[in-house]
Amino acid sequence: MDRKIKWLLVILAGAFVFWFLYGQDKAKKTTTVNNNDSLKTSKQPQVTPKPDTLSQSERVSSSQPDSEVQSQSVDEKLEQWLVQIQDRRYSEDPTVEVSSLAMEFESCGNNNNDWLFTDKEPNEKQLQIKNLMDKHCKQLSADYPLLGNKENHPGLQIILHQFSTSTALGDYLQANQFATGGRLHTLEFSKGLLPLALKEKNAQMINMAEWISSFHIKNRLFEEQLIKGEHYEYLRSIQSIALTGLSCEFQDGITCSPSSRFMQDKCFDEEKFCGLDFKQWYQQAVSPGMDADIQILKTYFQGLVQP
Numbered sequence: 001m002d003r004k005i006k007w008l009l010v011i012l013a014g015a016f017v018f019w020f021l022y023g024q025d026k027a028k029k030t031t032t033v034n035n036n037d038s039l040k041t042s043k044q045p046q047v048t049p050k051p052d053t054l055s056q057s058e059r060v061s062s063s064q065p066d067s068e069v070q071s072q073s074v075d076e077k078l079e080q081w082l083v084q085i086q087d088r089r090y091s092e093d094p095t096v097e098v099s100s101l102a103m104e105f106e107s108c109g110n111n112n113n114d115w116l117f118t119d120k121e122p123n124e125k126q127l128q129i130k131n132l133m134d135k136h137c138k139q140l141s142a143d144y145p146l147l148g149n150k151e152n153h154p155g156l157q158i159i160l161h162q163f164s165t166s167t168a169l170g171d172y173l174q175a176n177q178f179a180t181g182g183r184l185h186t187l188e189f190s191k192g193l194l195p196l197a198l199k200e201k202n203a204q205m206i207n208m209a210e211w212i213s214s215f216h217i218k219n220r221l222f223e224e225q226l227i228k229g230e231h232y233e234y235l236r237s238i239q240s241i242a243l244t245g246l247s248c249e250f251q252d253g254i255t256c257s258p259s260s261r262f263m264q265d266k267c268f269d270e271e272k273f274c275g276l277d278f279k280q281w282y283q284q285a286v287s288p289g290m291d292a293d294i295q296i297l298k299t300y301f302q303g304l305v306q307p
Helices: 003-013 015-021 023-043 056-063 066-084 094-106 124-143 150-162 168-175 186-199 203-213 232-247 251-256 261-269 278-285 288-302
Strands: none
Touching (some): 094 124, 094 150, 094 203, 124 261, 150 168, 186 203, 203 232, 232 251, 232 278, 232 288, 251 278, 261 278
C-alpha cells in the first residue's frame, strides 16, 4: 500500500476523527450510553446504606444531577490539560496549542509506528530512524500524558470547546470542530486553515492543512492556472514539498527533522535518505524544474496570508 495513503488513513482515523469528524454523532452515542446505563441502574436492586457509611464525596456525587457530574468531569479534564500545557511549544492560544500537540502526536502513529513496516523489515539505517522516532514519541507521551490516554480521545472535542481562544486560528479550529452530519469538507477546511496557520507561524497546523487536503489526489490548495497539468501525483507531491518547506521555518524545524513524518517517508522509501533533514533531502532529490514549480507555490501560499 502507498505510504502516503497509510499515513492519511492513520491521521483520519486518529486525532482528526475525534476533533472534526465525530460531530453530533458522538454526542448522540454518548446520550444513548448514558440512557442505557440509567436503564441498567434502575433494574438493579436498591441497597440503602447504613447511616454515616457514605463518604462526603459519595454523598455529594449521589445528590448531584448527571449533567452536573458530567460538567465536573469536563472541568477536571480541562484543568488537567491546562496544567500539562503550561510550557507552550506552539502557541499561547490553548486551543491551538492542544491541536498542534495532537498533530505532532499523530506523527507517532498514535504512539505505535510498527504499522510503517508491514510491507518489509526495516534495515539498519531505517531502524535507527524508527528508534529515534520512538524516543521522541515516548518523551512526548511523558510530557503530555493525556495525548496517549485513548479514553480521553472521544471527549477531546468537548474539552477543546471549553478552551478560550486568542487567535483567529483558534477561533477557526473551534468553529470547525463539529461539521454538519458529522462530516467535513476537507478541501474547504484546509483552504481556510492554511493562511491562518501561516500567519501564526505554526508548523503543525500547516502540516494539518496539507495532510487533510491531500486525502483526495485531485485536491489542490492553489489555483489551477499556477501549475497546469493533470498529473495529479506530481501536483500533490510539489504541494506537499512546498508546504513542508514553509513549515520548516517555524518551531525550530520540527516538521523537517530526520525523524519528522516527511523524512520518515523518504527514509523508509529509500535508504540513502535516512538521517537527512528536509533541506538536505531537497538538495539531493528535487530537480531544477521541480524546484521552479515549488517556488511558485510557496510564493502563492505566502500571498494568502492577510495582514
